[in-house]
Amino acid sequence: MKRYSTSLFLFALSALVYGQFTATGTYKCYEKTYPGIEYLFVFDGMDSISAIRYNGINYSTIKWYSFNNQTTPIVLQDQTENINIEDATGYIVEVDGVRSTIWVIDYSKYLPVFAALTPEDKPKEQCDGMNLIFDGNIPPMYYETPDLVKHNIVRYFSLQYNTKVWSDKQWIDKQISETIETPTTPILIVNPPLCDTQFTLQGDSFATDLGRTLQKIESPSYRAVKVEGHITSKTSIRNELNEAERPSTAEIIDGSAPLEIIFQSNANTPTAEFYQWEIYKDGSLLFSRTDQDLRYTFTEAGTFKVRLTVSNANCENSDSITVKVSESAIEVPRVFTPNGDGINDEFRVAYKSITSFKCWVFNRWQQKIYAWTDPQKGWDGKINGKPANTGAYFYIIEAVGSDGIKYNLKGNINLLRSNQ
Numbered sequence: 001m002k003r004y005s006t007s008l009f010l011f012a013l014s015a016l017v018y019g020q021f022t023a024t025g026t027y028k029c030y031e032k033t034y035p036g037i038e039y040l041f042v043f044d045g046m047d048s049i050s051a052i053r054y055n056g057i058n059y060s061t062i063k064w065y066s067f068n069n070q071t072t073p074i075v076l077q078d079q080t081e082n083i084n085i086e087d088a089t090g091y092i093v094e095v096d097g098v099r100s101t102i103w104v105i106d107y108s109k110y111l112p113v114f115a116a117l118t119p120e121d122k123p124k125e126q127c128d129g130m131n132l133i134f135d136g137n138i139p140p141m142y143y144e145t146p147d148l149v150k151h152n153i154v155r156y157f158s159l160q161y162n163t164k165v166w167s168d169k170q171w172i173d174k175q176i177s178e179t180i181e182t183p184t185t186p187i188l189i190v191n192p193p194l195c196d197t198q199f200t201l202q203g204d205s206f207a208t209d210l211g212r213t214l215q216k217i218e219s220p221s222y223r224a225v226k227v228e229g230h231i232t233s234k235t236s237i238r239n240e241l242n243e244a245e246r247p248s249t250a251e252i253i254d255g256s257a258p259l260e261i262i263f264q265s266n267a268n269t270p271t272a273e274f275y276q277w278e279i280y281k282d283g284s285l286l287f288s289r290t291d292q293d294l295r296y297t298f299t300e301a302g303t304f305k306v307r308l309t310v311s312n313a314n315c316e317n318s319d320s321i322t323v324k325v326s327e328s329a330i331e332v333p334r335v336f337t338p339n340g341d342g343i344n345d346e347f348r349v350a351y352k353s354i355t356s357f358k359c360w361v362f363n364r365w366q367q368k369i370y371a372w373t374d375p376q377k378g379w380d381g382k383i384n385g386k387p388a389n390t391g392a393y394f395y396i397i398e399a400v401g402s403d404g405i406k407y408n409l410k411g412n413i414n415l416l417r418s419n420q
Contacts, residue, residue: 020055021093021102028209034153036145037090037101044210045108051083052102054093065092067101067146090144103143105153107206110139112155114217117201120186123225127315131186132159132199132219138182155182157203161222163193164268166230171268192226194268227272229265229310231319236260240376244352245326254324256352257402259298261323265308267292272310272317280305299355301327301403328353328401330375335414338381347395347413348378353402361413362394375399381415390415 021029026044034040041052054062064075064082067090075082082091087106092099116135120126141153157180165174173195180187183201202216235247245255253261265275277294279287281304287296298304307320331350338345347361357375362368369388370379381388397409 021052021100022055023052024050026210028206034103034143034151036149036151037103037143039100039102040105040143040153041085041102042105042107042206042210044212046085046087046104046106048084050085051081052085052091052104053082054080054095056095059095061094061096063094065094066090067092067144067148070146088142090146092146101146105141105143107210107212110141112139112157112204112215113137114201114215117199117217117219119199119219119222123223123314126192126225127317128192128226130189130192132189134183134185134187134201136183136217138184138204140182155203156180156205157183157201159183159187160200160202161189161193162195162197163191164195166228166266169230169232169266171266193222193224194226194228194271195224196271197222197224224268224271225312225314227268227310227312227315227317229267229272229275229308229317229319231306231308231321232264232266233321234262234264238376242348242350242378243376244329244350246352253321255326257299257301257325257328257355259323259325261296261298263294263296263306263308263321265292265310267310271312273312274310276309276311278307278309280307298323298325299402301325301353301401325402326353327403328355328405328407330354330397330399330401330407330409332395332397332409332411333413334411335416336381337416338387339417346378346380347415349375349397351375351399354399354407355402356398356400358398360396362396364392364394366394369393387417388415390417 021039023041028042030040032038043050062080063073066074070092085104087104087109089104091102093102114136118133120131120133138155141155142150143153144150159178159180161176163174163176164171198221199219200216202214207214233253234250235252237248237250238246243256247255247259275290275292277289278285279296281302302325304323305320306323307318309316309318329352336344336347354375358373359371360368361370361379369383392412392414395411395413397407399407
C-alpha cells in the first residue's frame with residue numbers, strides 16, 4: 001500500500017511539472033528557452049479578453065501572481081485562467097505550492113520599421129568584406145526574471161543575396177541567407193558577393209512564428225567587385241608504354257617531359273577583368289603572360305609554381321598550383337623479337353623526360369638501315385618493308401634530357417625471331 005501511494009504522488013508531480021499552458025488568440029509559447037523564466041508568451045495583439053490558461057491535471061490549488069507582487073494572488077483561488085494579461089508583464093502560477101514563471105509580450109507593439117538598405121559606396125574596400133547601411137527602427141524587446149532583472153531578447157532577421165560558389169571545378173549560382181541579430185548599421189557582410197545582386201532584409205523570427213507577413217526591404221542593385229580565380233589544368237596525354245611517368249590522364253601535372261598543359265583561370269566573369277600568369281622555378285620568374293587561359297610546355301626537370309592573379313580596378317585574387325617534371329633517363333634493350341606476337345616487336349628505348357632524341361641503326365657493314373627522332377617510336381625490324389635478317393645490329397643514340405643531361409649511347413641490338 002505504501003508503494004502505491006508513492007507512485008501516485010510521483011504521477012501527480014509529473015503531471016504538475018509538465019502541465020500545458022495555452023492562451024487565447026494568436027500566440028507562440030517558448031518553453032525553457034530564455035534563462036530565468038520557464039515560459040515566454042508572445043501574442044500577435046492583445047485585448048481585454050486575452051488570457052492564459054493552465055491545463056494541468058491532478059492538482060488541489062492554483063494561484064496566480066504578478067512579478068511585482070509575489071505574495072498577493074491576482075486571480076481567484078482555483079481559477080485556471082489569468083484574464084486581462086498585459087504586455088511586458090511577468091506572472092507566477094503556483095500549483096500545489098510549485099511555481100512556474102511566465103513573461104508576456106504583445107508583439108504588435110514592437111513591429112520593425114525598415115526605411116532603407118544601401119550598400120556602402122566604397123568598392124576598393126569591398127574585396128574581403130563590405131557594409132550595408134541600414135536605416136530603420138527595431139524596437140527593443142526584453143523580459144524580466146522574478147527578481148525584476150531585465151534581459152534583452154535578441155530578434156533574428158534574414159539577409160539574402162545572390163553569389164557564385166566554386167564547387168567541383170565549376171561555378172554554381174547560390175542564394176545566401178544569413179541570420180542577422182537585431183540589425184544595426186552598418187551590417188557587415190564577411191564574404192561579399194561574386195556577382196551583381198540585391199540585398200533583401202526581412203523578419204523577424206517572431207513574425208514568422210506568428211504567421212505574420214514579414215517586414216521586407218530590398219537594396220538598390222549592387223555591382224560586385226570581389227574577384228576569384230581557380231586554376232584547373234588539362235595535360236596532353238601520351239600512351240606509349242616505353243615512356244616512364246608519362247602523362248596518361250589529362251589530370252596529371254607531374255611526370256615525364258615534355259609536359260604540355262593548358263591552364264584555365266575560371267574567374268568570376270565579368271567581374272574579373274584582368275589576368276596575369278606567372279611561372280616560377282626555384283623562386284625565379286621564368287615566364288609571364290596576360291591571357292585569360294594559358295598553354296605551356298614544360299621541358300626542364302624540376303618543380304615549378306604556376307601562379308594566377310585575376311583582378312579589376314578594385315580587387316585582386318591569386319591561386320597557384322605546383323608542377324613537377326621528372327629527371328631524364330634512357331635504357332636501351334639488348335634484344336627484340338619482331339615476330340608479330342605483340343611483345344617486344346620493336347626496338348625501342350625505355351625513357352623519361354627526353355626532350356631531344358635521334359637514333360640510327362646500322363648493319364654489320366656499317367650501312368645505315370633505319371633512323372628516327374621520336375623516343376616513343378622504334379624500329380620494327382624491317383628494311384625497305386621487308387623483314388631484316390636475324391643477328392646483331394649496331395645503334396647510335398644522341399639525346400638530351402629535361403635536366404640538361406646529354407646522352408651519347410652506342411651498342412649492339414640483337415634481332416631474334418622465335419618462330420623461326
